Amino acid sequence: MLRDLPNLDWLRVFAATAETESFALAAARLGVTPGAVSQRIKALETFLGIGLFQRYPQGVKLTDAGRRYAQRVSPSLQQLSAATRELTASSSARTVRVTVLPAFAQLWLGPRLDHFHAQHTNTSVEIWADAAVIDLRVSNFDLAIRYGRPPFPGCEHHPLLFDELVPVAAPSLIAASTPDARGLPTGAPLMMDTYWEHDFGDWLGQTGRARAADPIIQTFSLYSMVVDATLQGRGFMIGHTALLDDHLRRGDLRVLSEERVPARNQFHLLTKAGATLSEAAETFVAWLTAQAESQT
Numbered sequence: 153m154l155r156d157l158p159n160l161d162w163l164r165v166f167a168a169t170a171e172t173e174s175f176a177l178a179a180a181r182l183g184v185t186p187g188a189v190s191q192r193i194k195a196l197e198t199f200l201g202i203g204l205f206q207r208y209p210q211g212v213k214l215t216d217a218g219r220r221y222a223q224r225v226s227p228s229l230q231q232l233s234a235a236t237r238e239l240t241a242s243s244s245a246r247t248v249r250v251t252v253l254p255a256f257a258q259l260w261l262g263p264r265l266d267h268f269h270a271q272h273t274n275t276s277v278e279i280w281a282d283a284a285v286i287d288l289r290v291s292n293f294d295l296a297i298r299y300g301r302p303p304f305p306g307c308e309h310h311p312l313l314f315d316e317l318v319p320v321a322a323p324s325l326i327a328a329s330t331p332d333a334r335g336l337p338t339g340a341p342l343m344m345d346t347y348w349e350h351d352f353g354d355w356l357g358q359t360g361r362a363r364a365a366d367p368i369i370q371t372f373s374l375y376s377m378v379v380d381a382t383l384q385g386r387g388f389m390i391g392h393t394a395l396l397d398d399h400l401r402r403g404d405l406r407v408l409s410e411e412r413v414p415a416r417n418q419f420h421l422l423t424k425a426g427a428t429l430s431e432a433a434e435t436f437v438a439w440l441t442a443q444a445e446s447q448t
Contacts, residue, residue: 158195158196158199158200159192159195159196159199161192162192162193162195162196162199163196163225163229164182164229165178165182165184165188165189165192165193165196166192166193166196166204166221166222166225167222167225167226167229168181168182168189169189169193169205169212170204170214170218170219170221170222170225170226171222171226173205173211173212173213173214174211174212175189175190175193175211175212180287181287181289181290182290193205200221202215202217202218202221203215203217203218204217204218204221205218246274246275246276246432247275247276247277247278247432248275248276248277248278248294248295248430248432248433248435248436249278249280249292249293249294249295250277250278250279250280250293250294250295250296250297250436251280251282251286251288251291251293251295251296251297252279252280252281252296252297253281253282253283253297253298253299253347254281254282254283254374254375254376255345255347255374255375255376255392255395256281256297256299256395256419257279257281258281258374258375258376259375259376259379259395259396260313260394260395261279261297262279263398264443265277267443268436268439271439272435272436272439275432275435275436277436280293283347285298285300287305287306288306288307288422288423288424289305289306289307289424289425294423294429294430294432294433294436295421295422295423295433295436295437296421296422296423297312297419297420297421297422298419298420298422299315299417299418299419299420300417300418300420301416301417301418302420304420304422306424306425307422307423307424307425308422308423308424308425309420309421309422310420310421310422310441311418311419311420311421312418312419312420312421312440312441312444313394313418313419313444313447314394314414314418314448315392315393315394315395315414315415315417315418315419316392316393316394316412316413316414316415317351317354317355317358317390317391317392317393317412317413317414317415318355318390318391318393318407318408318409318411318412318413319334319335319336319355319388319389319390319391319407319408319409320382320388320389320390320391320396320399320400320405320406320407320408321337321340321382321385321387321388321389321405321406321408322382322383322384322385322404322405322406323403323406324385325337325340325385325386325387325388326406326408328385331408334361334409335408335409336388336408336409337388337408339368340368340387340388341368341369341370341386341387341388342367342368342369342370342387342388342389342390343370343372343378343381343382343386343387343388343389344369344370344371344372344378344389344390345371345372345373345374345375345377345378346371346372346373347375348375348390348392349371350416351390351392351415352367352390354390354413354415354416355390355411355413358413358414359409359411359413368387370386370387375392375395379396379399382405383399383404383405388408391405391407392415393412394415394419394447397447421437421440421441423437
């Protein structure tokens with residue numbers, strides 16, 4: 153006997169494509185390729201035996217049958233999603249899922265989480281540290297902490313930390329070296345990571361300083377590794393003040409110049425546009441904001 157219902161994934165893709173009338177926009181929303189969207193639409197049309205879209209060189213447009221089908225399918229999918237959220241709310245209401253930049257997770261957020269858990273013992277926080285930008289609209293993350301500049305598509309954004317660039321080094325290296333005309337330790341290597349490889353050039357450019365000839369550079373894959381090497385006195389680095397505030401306050405690291413320059417990007421807290429945060433997410437946002445404000 154023939155199935156009465158098509159594949160649910162086909163319907164989900166169809167609903168997104170019907171709303172946008174664009175394979176590319178639907179693909180971006182769902183986190184798949186336009187080719188994958190096209191394949192699923194063709195599979196659904198074959199199952200139904202009806203053309204749902206008219207294809208044009210510039211894009212696609214719903215057929216009359218496709219429009220009628222979308223008017224019935226989309227509300228049903230929304231009801232299924234709502235029912236699923238209600239069913240799972242009791243088990244996930246006290247969990248917050250956050251996607252963040254690895255350097256932020258390791259140097260700023262991680263060291264402060266014990267404070268959060270001490271105050272909110274019944275709330276768990278799941279941290280996904282990845283430099284790749286995840287589209288909140290098609291993910292199950294509650295929040296994102298991004299290093300960039302607005303706009304952030306499909307998201308509401310709130311400034312979190314103001315970040316400046318300044319060269320820093322460990323007291324041991326400063327005591328053992330002679331500063332050059334820029335205040336940098338002569339002969340000491342520059343520690344940098346691949347994500348923020350332009351920091352030194354940005355600082356030089358904004359301060360009007362000349363670049364040294366043939367600088368010695370040691371490159372790491374993670375900014376936290378750069379920080380560890382600098383703390384050990386193995387070289388100097390360009391510090392992101394938003395992340396190194398604790399080290400600078402304690403004196404583990406010291407600035408090599410009084411010239412601080414704004415970073416080209418800044419840290420923002422992102423939430424899905426138009427979405428209602430869970431009670432746990434609201435609690436975490438309030439705590440996170442208070443922690444950031446206490447640093448200024």
